[in-house]
Amino acid sequence: MKPAISTTQTVALIQSAIAPTMVLAIPSVMVSIAQHDAWISGVIAGIVGLLMALIIAAISKANKGQYFVEWLEGRLGKPIGIAIGIMFGIYYFNNFCVIVRVFANFVSDMVLDETPLFMLVGMMVVVTVFTVLQGIEAIARSAFMVLLLILIVVPVSVFILYTDIDFKRLIPVFDTSAARMAVASLPPIALLSEVSVLLILTPFMKKPASAIRAGLFGSLLSSSQLLLVILLALTIFGPQLVPMLSYTFVNVMAIVEVGEFLERIEIFTVSVWFLTMYIKLTVFLFAGVHCLTHSLRLKSKHHVLLGLGLLAFVTSAGEWPRNLESGYKNLANMPQLLLINVGLPILIALGLLVTRGKRKQGGKQRS
Amino acid sequence: MPNDDKTTKQYENEAPKKETKPEQVLIPDLDINIERLHRFLGGGADIVCRTLQHRSFDNARYALLYIDGIVDGIGLNTMLLGLLDDANRYIEGGVESSLYHHLTERVIANGKLGEVNSINKACYAMLEGSTILVVDGSLRAIIIDTTGGKSRAVEEPSSQTVVRGPKEGFTENLRTNTSLIRRIIKSPDLRFDYKMIGHQTRTNIAIVYLEGIAEVEVIKEVHRRLDAIDIDGVLESGYIEEFIQDRAFTPFPLLQNTERPDAACAGILEGQVIIMVSGTPFVLQAPVTFVKFFQSSEDYYQRYDIATFLRIIRMTSFFISMLLPSLYIAITTFHQEMLPTSLLISLAAQREGIPFPALLEAFLMEITFEILREAGVRMPRIIGPAISIVGALVLGQAAVQAGIISAAMVIVVSFTAIASFVIPAVNMGVAARLIRFLLMILAGTFGLFGIMSGLMILLAHMCGLRSFGKPYLMPFAPFVASNLKDVLIRVPWWAMRTRPTNIASDKNITRAGAGQKPSPDQEGV
Numbered sequence: 001m002k003p004a005i006s007t008t009q010t011v012a013l014i015q016s017a018i019a020p021t022m023v024l025a026i027p028s029v030m031v032s033i034a035q036h037d038a039w040i041s042g043v044i045a046g047i048v049g050l051l052m053a054l055i056i057a058a059i060s061k062a063n064k065g066q067y068f069v070e071w072l073e074g075r076l077g078k079p080i081g082i083a084i085g086i087m088f089g090i091y092y093f094n095n096f097c098v099i100v101r102v103f104a105n106f107v108s109d110m111v112l113d114e115t116p117l118f119m120l121v122g123m124m125v126v127v128t129v130f131t132v133l134q135g136i137e138a139i140a141r142s143a144f145m146v147l148l149l150i151l152i153v154v155p156v157s158v159f160i161l162y163t164d165i166d167f168k169r170l171i172p173v174f175d176t177s178a179a180r181m182a183v184a185s186l187p188p189i190a191l192l193s194e195v196s197v198l199l200i201l202t203p204f205m206k207k208p209a210s211a212i213r214a215g216l217f218g219s220l221l222s223s224s225q226l227l228l229v230i231l232l233a234l235t236i237f238g239p240q241l242v243p244m245l246s247y248t249f250v251n252v253m254a255i256v257e258v259g260e261f262l263e264r265i266e267i268f269t270v271s272v273w274f275l276t277m278y279i280k281l282t283v284f285l286f287a288g289v290h291c292l293t294h295s296l297r298l299k300s301k302h303h304v305l306l307g308l309g310l311l312a313f314v315t316s317a318g319e320w321p322r323n324l325e326s327g328y329k330n331l332a333n334m335p336q337l338l339l340i341n342v343g344l345p346i347l348i349a350l351g352l353l354v355t356r357g358k359r360k361q362g363g364k365q366r367s
Numbered sequence: 368m369p370n371d372d373k374t375t376k377q378y379e380n381e382a383p384k385k386e387t388k389p390e391q392v393l394i395p396d397l398d399i400n401i402e403r404l405h406r407f408l409g410g411g412a413d414i415v416c417r418t419l420q421h422r423s424f425d426n427a428r429y430a431l432l433y434i435d436g437i438v439d440g441i442g443l444n445t446m447l448l449g450l451l452d453d454a455n456r457y458i459e460g461g462v463e464s465s466l467y468h469h470l471t472e473r474v475i476a477n478g479k480l481g482e483v484n485s486i487n488k489a490c491y492a493m494l495e496g497s498t499i500l501v502v503d504g505s506l507r508a509i510i511i512d513t514t515g516g517k518s519r520a521v522e523e524p525s526s527q528t529v530v531r532g533p534k535e536g537f538t539e540n541l542r543t544n545t546s547l548i549r550r551i552i553k554s555p556d557l558r559f560d561y562k563m564i565g566h567q568t569r570t571n572i573a574i575v576y577l578e579g580i581a582e583v584e585v586i587k588e589v590h591r592r593l594d595a596i597d598i599d600g601v602l603e604s605g606y607i608e609e610f611i612q613d614r615a616f617t618p619f620p621l622l623q624n625t626e627r628p629d630a631a632c633a634g635i636l637e638g639q640v641i642i643m644v645s646g647t648p649f650v651l652q653a654p655v656t657f658v659k660f661f662q663s664s665e666d667y668y669q670r671y672d673i674a675t676f677l678r679i680i681r682m683t684s685f686f687i688s689m690l691l692p693s694l695y696i697a698i699t700t701f702h703q704e705m706l707p708t709s710l711l712i713s714l715a716a717q718r719e720g721i722p723f724p725a726l727l728e729a730f731l732m733e734i735t736f737e738i739l740r741e742a743g744v745r746m747p748r749i750i751g752p753a754i755s756i757v758g759a760l761v762l763g764q765a766a767v768q769a770g771i772i773s774a775a776m777v778i779v780v781s782f783t784a785i786a787s788f789v790i791p792a793v794n795m796g797v798a799a800r801l802i803r804f805l806l807m808i809l810a811g812t813f814g815l816f817g818i819m820s821g822l823m824i825l826l827a828h829m830c831g832l833r834s835f836g837k838p839y840l841m842p843f844a845p846f847v848a849s850n851l852k853d854v855l856i857r858v859p860w861w862a863m864r865t866r867p868t869n870i871a872s873d874k875n876i877t878r879a880g881a882g883q884k885p886s887p888d889q890e891g892v
Contacts, residue, residue, distance in 0.1 A: 131827035138831035141844030274819040
């Protein structure tokens, strides 16, 4: 029996695939470009993200329950299907390695500066491989549980930061030029394009017809988190200070003090973020394994997973220099992200349009 | 599920699945039959044979055979008295066609009679506690149900005590246990399906459920998994549990157990299937979800507000029991900045001079506590207080004074231990104990990042677990809003109108009528 995930779980998976890296380094970059109007860039990015989600979901809806690569092979022909599958597989694997390394660097910078990096990388790969081994249903349920946790943590965080918030730091509104605001919205747009993972997840949905809803809500939740972090950072630190902060949301939480007994609680926020990051890693590794297994006609997903896990460990631990930046340049590799997440889906959509007539003819012949 | 289903046929008094001895049929010679029965059972002083002769049937002989100690002595003697009286009486007005028919239809005063034609089946019936009546010249033997013997009386359960609620507990006797259920649920839909597992122990198993409320697929699955068990003996329900749980390698219990009839009945009413095993007071309940292990039967007897409060306390205790030592290790080793300065100075002062890192210190204390706990369970009760003194004073206070461990660590370990006893289900407490050690190692190596990594593994593992096909983390993942009324909070009974969906059959989900919320009498206002 094919595993089945609910629409809410799909929303959780999509937001987990986008938000964790987006809130890490993007806000400071956006504020450095658009100053106190960075939140408007966030809104723009959110709107574009919704449009991208709509397009991806519309393409996904054409799939009536087949696995991604099988579906492409059936509609666009075997060679094209396999080629696209391999491209997606390599993209997800490559991104998985980058994110593991950035994540390891972050942990090293923040808390475990003396721990050898390969140990951190090893730990992350082991946890991710274990989670993927549990199957997509378990991944989706975990994502939902983590989303529940976020929904608890975020309002509490805003509440305890309330006294430090000063909305005057946001005015004058629309002070920055439209061009700068547009440029500032590009990095989040690139990351929001990761909603394309919906193409791979739709066949596992109980109701594939609600792919549009899942895509839209997933994208909306992600951009809302980004917007919230930007707003908090701007209203607490102001536009001059934010660009100097490496990890904006961590710094925002670092200033919290409740009475004289609760201080430096950012580690708890970061701990919840660790979980969301693990879900992101799991989604990416799952997608990579899924695409490569089906494209290369491999029989055992478990062996592919273990092999890729080992390869990812070696790659993440040894490929980049020790002082690799955790910045947005590595997280939001715009050309690559837009090419795979926007360019390829558009090509798929065109291919589907071209082959639509053929499919109908074929269908008539078969009947 | 209808009872004529193949899977639900009565298994009582049947030969085991793996019959090792060749089948021997009864022959018309009484002496040879008795000799064969003796030989089949290997002789023994407890095998009793009483031979009688009937006056009215040309002094035809017949014999009663039973195993002493496992039969109901009073019932047997009453029956024997009737037989003796009948044997010495001359029946006027003609007799039955044979002594066999005469005995079965006119004399033996017993509600449950059976008939066998083989030595093997007759012996297996004797081993169950039945008495065999063999008549000279007949190819059949009569099985008379005289099951009895000494067994423990119904007492208050020792492992699941309550302040308010029934005080009856299950016993080791299966028939007593089924009667305890019958007394509570007086429904004609209550079903008892019997099986026998164990080539040597031939242990009787009863599968209990409410037809129309328990899900048919779950009942079938329980039957299928029990039928697949191939083992020489079953001495406790734990044997069965390890065979039928959904996943072999997990620290979490995938079946619930209870020795309280009221808790078992509550499960039955919610759509669970109960598996009773002869020889143990612990019955198994399936399917089960994670949150079920934090529910106590008392929750439903006390007011909903205190029940809810206690549930939250139990959940919190579970996490304390699992996480507190690892959090202490992580914070004191890696994240000292999280502590208020005064507390940090106090802790640093305590740890000054302690030769071990926090991880080793915690391990020492936890292992010591585990040894103390195990000793407490195994040792004779009379020396219990002595061990308590040794544990509390010598290993606690003296170790702190000697500078081996810090006082804060003693507090952490003690609090953890107390928290672990709050969890109502012992098997879930065991899971927390085992996971605690794994998390301590992760905390000592990677700090809070390690703990979160461990929790991620646990979360993914638990999200993948199922109990008889039902997701373990339901109603959280997958999210079932209607089932939340009896999870962290326990809503009042008048608001709990439905059974938990996905556990009970979808066709019969309503358990209470609408509009029962108490409201002031209009006239009295």
